[in-house]
Amino acid sequence: MSLEDWTIFRILPSHVRAKIRLFYVLGANGNEAIFVTDDDDVYGFGTNYSFCLGIGDCGATIEPRKIEVLCKQKLKAISFGASPHVVGITGNGTVYAWGHNAHSQLGTGTQNQTNCPVVVGAGSGHHSGLHSVSRVACGNFHTLALSDGEVYAWGQNSCGQIGSGCLSGQATPRKVTASIGAHKAVDIACSQTSSFAVMENGEIYAWGYNGNGQLGSGNSINQATPGRCIGLENKIVVRVVCGYAHVLALTDQGHLYAWGANTYGQLGNGSKLNASTPVRIASDLGRFTDLAAIHACSISAAITESGKVYMWGQARGQFITTPVETPFESLDDVFANCASPSVTYRAVPTRTNVLKDLVASSFDDSETSDIRFVTFDAPNRPIWCHKSILRIKCLYFHKMFREPWNEVDKNIIEVENYPYTVYHAFLKYLYTEQVSLNTEDALQLLELANAYCEENLTKDCTRLIKQGINHENSAFIYDYALRFEAKDLEEYCYRYMLNHMTDITQSEGFMKLDESTIKAFIFKASQTGIFKT
Incomplete structure (x- = not known):
């Protein structure tokens, strides 16, 4: 997508827009924005209603102004409420909040607005607070945070949206334990006055306002403690x-x-x-x-x-x-x-970045390339590339196109281990940082990415493969992950197979696993208590 699709960014000079790597548009009318530059500096600009820009005062600004406390902290996520109050997560999982605070939705222990980001839950005189937070979510006047599988809530509680069992507000983060205490959460979300958590076993719990049936409980009665959404039995929500x-x-x-x-x-x-x-x-x-x-x-x-x-x-x-x-x-x-x-x-x-767009557009261009790759299955369909770009983008090629490798003077490289579709996707990724393949090809690309030590591509392949897992292929992918020590993919497949145990164990893919793999899987599954009667 283009940054200019967001109206507010059209007022910025092109040289400013070119440096933006992450942005967030917020506010009642989309008239405020916060962005992070390539240098990891954080800026805000716009109307600045209720101090929501965090720039140190209440003034509106067309000129982006630096949010000093968030600079060089690798800001990675932001959520905002209607007031608005704003909550952000830094690279180390620390939570900062700023803006409107009439209902203690900032989690600072007071109801005072703040025009600069402050650490959520920090004790007086201590730079402590919530840590290892992976997600935040804001409702109208309340906030949720997810930390190591635990859900924390604070702010307004008029409808039970804090999940504490009562209707009293909460000025600092409080762990939500009722009904979900024995489970780990993997996702959270807020509507205006309701709260939701997805557990690692695929169940959804909800609490708070229910006038429109948004708690999924089959009625319109508010809930002050978490309750399971009904109608999703035997469904694994992610x-x-x-x-x-x-x-x-x-x-x-x-x-x-x-x-x-x-x-x-x-x-x-x-x-x-x-x-x-x-x-x-x-x-x-x-x-x-x-x-x-x-x-x-x-x-x-x-x-x-x-x-x-x-x-x-x-x-x-x-x-x-x-x-x-x-x-x-x-x-x-x-x-x-x-x-x-x-x-x-x-x-x-x-x-x-104009240069990056130029690099992407030059992929597979026979007129400007100085090297081509030919795969064993498509000898008449060369993939045209540029040595200089490949050396910059991939350590494997950086070494290949130097002495004493034989390829240093070649302009044709024969690829014997990977088919055209997979190798084309790999080279295109080096130019564009984008990949799109079916599950079978993504598995081969994952193998290639591991062989060439391309960590980012490994992550993207794993994401693609997870999206394509089903009852028929999960056992095969699980076995593949074991063989290639893809721990993240292995654990995801294991959880999928565990949640669909009956169908998986009757699938053809499961039957094809070797005996030792089946025994190891069953032993691991038994430790979760799944076979208890």
Whole structure:
């Protein structure tokens, strides 16, 4: 996507936009923005309502101003509430908050607004507070944080959204333990006055306001402690997002579920009737890999494994009751062009660097290249590249195109171990930092990435493979991960197989595993207590 798709960034000079690597658009009208530069400096500009820019005063500014306390801290995520209050996570998992605080939603122990970011939960005179936080989520006047599988909450609690069992507000982070104390959480989300957590076993717990059925409990009664969303039995949820008063969930099989308010068709079920229990939607559109919503508006979006982006709900005054395909390439595009207000649902990475675009466009260009790669399965389809770019982008090629390697003077490299599709994807990744392959090819690309010590590509391949795991191939991928010591992928496959034990153990892929692998899997599974009667 282009940074200029967000109206507020059009006022910045091009040389400023070129340095932005991460940005967030917030506020009631999308009139405020915070961004991180390539030098890891953090800036804010816009109307600065309720000190939400964190620049040290309440003044509006067209000129970006530095947020000193966040500079050089590798800011990686931001969430904001309606007031607005803003919460951010730095690279080491420390949480900072600033802005409106009438309901103690900043977690500082007071109700005083702050015009500069402060550490959440820090004791008086101590730079302590929450650490190792991986996610934050803001409702209207309350906040959630996820740290090492534990959910913390603070702020307004008029509807039970803190999950403490009472309706008293909470001025500092408090661990949510009722009902979910024995489980580890993997995701969190907030609608305006409700809270949600996805547990590692795939269950969703919800608490807070329930006037539109958004807690998924089958009724409209508020809950002051977490309760399980019903109707998702035997479904393994991996992600949850919230709109103004509706909820979307994604399962490990790529299925979408929705519930809650539906005035604008934001549930995508073809009607405008609220739903108090999860209903599956878009079942005819294939497997989905990600979804998006934000409590500031009532639009929903999701992307399939084939890269098609769909949206529904309130889009620029239109009410769309079933998912429609868009021409966009990312979920961020939906919020930039169709949401009201036009705000980001996440911290958005961007690249406006002209040189980088030039490098990407030169891939497989026979006119400018000085080397070509020929694979064993496609000898008449060379892949055209540039030695200088490959040396910069990949340590393996940096060594290859130097003495005493034989390839230093060659202009044709024969590839014997990987097919055209895989090697083409690998070389394209070096130019574009983007990859898109089916699961089988992604496995081979993962092997290649490990062989060439390309860590970022390894992570991207693992992400692709996870999205393509199903009952038939999970055992094969698990065995592959074991053989190549891909620990992250191994653990993900193990969890998937554990959650679908009956179907997996009856699959052809499982039957093909060697005896020692099957025994090791069953022994590991037995330690979780899954075979208890």
